[in-house]
Amino acid sequence: MPPNSILTALDRQRGHLFPWIAVLYATGIAIYFGLRVEPNAQHWWGILALAVCCAAIFRFGAETLRLLLMAILVTLAGFSTAGLRAHQVADVTLGWRYYGSVEGRIVEIDRSASDAVRVTLDRVRLSSVPPARTPGRVRIALHGERVFVTPEPGQTVILTANLSPPGGAVEPGGYDFRRQAWFDGLGAVGYTRTPLLLLAEPERDGLTLALYRLRMRISAAVQAALPGRAGAFASAITTGDRAGLDRPTLDALRASNLAHLLAISGLHMGLLTGFVFGALRLTLAAIPGAALRLPSKKIAAVGALVAGVVYLALSGGNVATERAFVMVAMMFAAVLIDRRAITLRAVAMAALVVLALRPEALTGPGFQMSFAATIALVAVYGALRDRAWRGPKWAYWAGGVVLSSFVAGLATAPVAAAHFNQVPHYGLLANVVSVPLMGLVVMPAAVLAALLWPFGLSGLGLGLMKPAILWILGVAETVAGWPGALSFVISPPGTVLPLLTVGGLWIVLWQGRWRVLGGPVVVAAMMLWAAAVRPEALVSETGGLVGVMTDQGRALSKGKGDGFAAKSWLENDGDGATQAQAAERLAFRTEGRLRRFEVGGGTILHATGKVAAAEALAACGEAALVVVNIRAETPPGCDVYDARRLALIGALAIEAGEDGPKVVSARDRTGDRLWSRQPQ
Structure with a gap:
């Protein structure tokens, strides 16, 4: 490309460069995680020196040089953030297989892949193991009878367990549980076939444990009001507690591409805060004089943000929910400062916040699928924003549901296939007939149940949820049972997802005719995937x-x-x-x-x-x-x-x-x- 063409192409990017900051920041994080050797002190001093040199030259350089220096600085910032985070979470890892007594405080309860109840303990004590060699947190699956105590957050318990260091990748280049355990603070994992024994009742101090106990109480109350699978589903989408869902239901949701409805992520946070925002605006508009005298839009935005904070706290505040909250917070913050709420700039800001807090999220399917869907939807609807609709209103809304499901499904399909090796062929149909019920019935009913909870009338809201949830579960089972509903694909080589990401982002973010260059990159990635060969x-x-x-x-x-x-x-x-x-x-x-x-x-x-x-x-x-x-x-x-x-x-x-x-x-x-x- 001639120099003049390069300058012209760069000039067309004015006003559209901010999203590239998030891309470069993520690139730095990816480079850190892709290294084969941990950077030592000399490497970090060299990175600091390079950053200082770039900053010093920046004020004297030409515009093109400044762009290059800024790109280097942002990439270095992402790299350094990932390294800092990796050292911050460092904790003791068990160095051998251990069998004996384990004492600790329950801080989390969930289920393993084999459907066994699993507890995570902190304040760990191991028999005859000095504190300096004892992990800070361990996770234990309970395979025995729990006749002496029912696990509750905050309890101090003792048991006899088999522990071992977190396992590494199941194959070279495969999923590395040891890295995930490092960032989760898990120093050992294991199982027990003996009962838990209670040493101390749950502590009443500590906000984290208090919120966790509240979540579990809400979950139990929801499942008591809605017995069976409907209550388990309702509990999962309101508190994040999936313990009540059985394996066949989860398999059906995955095979029909409806499993994302369980994850408290962007869909749920967006539906809930959007409903609260709309309800508050309508309420203020119905009050004579309020709409004229009060900034109703901003008041509604603040109310929606408060609702998002409450939902974040009550749903467990996992990585997916944090990411979703950051995204809606950026949107409502834009409303408060009179900026357009849904733009690629807002998505980029949300990505920067998420990656600054948890850079390890970049390598996980949750982050990748969430932002792939969001970027694709914002780009497509941004391109259609100025096009007038001349058809009937019902067709407009129906078409929007189909288009949203299609675009989000198309954007996330390669990521999901790469991580989970499954392709649900009827996922679009299942989502078209299920997702609208989540927005029109399930989430508004959940808000209603929360508002009526203090008056003992939450059953009214939960009762409204039940038919819609049963419909969604019925769709999942029906679609999953169709011939050819699910196919399996080979894992791609490690270069495929990065190439797909680069190609897709180039198509979306680059302004001008050179955006077509992203197409061949995407095609090359798919060809590499098609040629993948598994080890003998x-x-x-x-x-x-x-x-x-x-x-x-x-x-x-x-x-x-x-x-x-x-x-x-x-x-x-x-x-x-x-x-x-x-x-x-x-x-x-x-x-x-x-x-x-x-x-x-x-x-x-x-x-x-x-x-x-x-x-x-x-x-x-x-x-x-x-x-x-x-x-x-x-x-x-x-x-x-x-x-x-x-x-x-x-x-x-x-x-x-x-x-x-x-x-x-x-x-x-x-x-x-x-x-x-x-x-x-």
């Missing part, structure tokens, strides 16, 4: 599970155990089979207690248990490598991956190399980061 063999972090790719899909070495790894592998393969079904596929030659399989012309032995491991080690001379799930001494000339080695390097991917099997570990992909370092 995978080994779990424990060494107890191996998966080998066959013509029928990945064959697993066992039908039970290491369930999370098995489920993740099959999902990433785009395979809808269960672990039991995958275990029936033929890929292993079983000889006694040994399993043999071939990768790249080399034989690999896999064994579980002491006796089988001894046989594998004895026969290691005839194999390229050996995988066992116990600690073992490596015979001379053998390449053995035992429990000790796997604990250090994580799960394995095995591919065909030039000289036989080529092994890549999870540690090779994550590198030396704060969350991947082994505790001493």
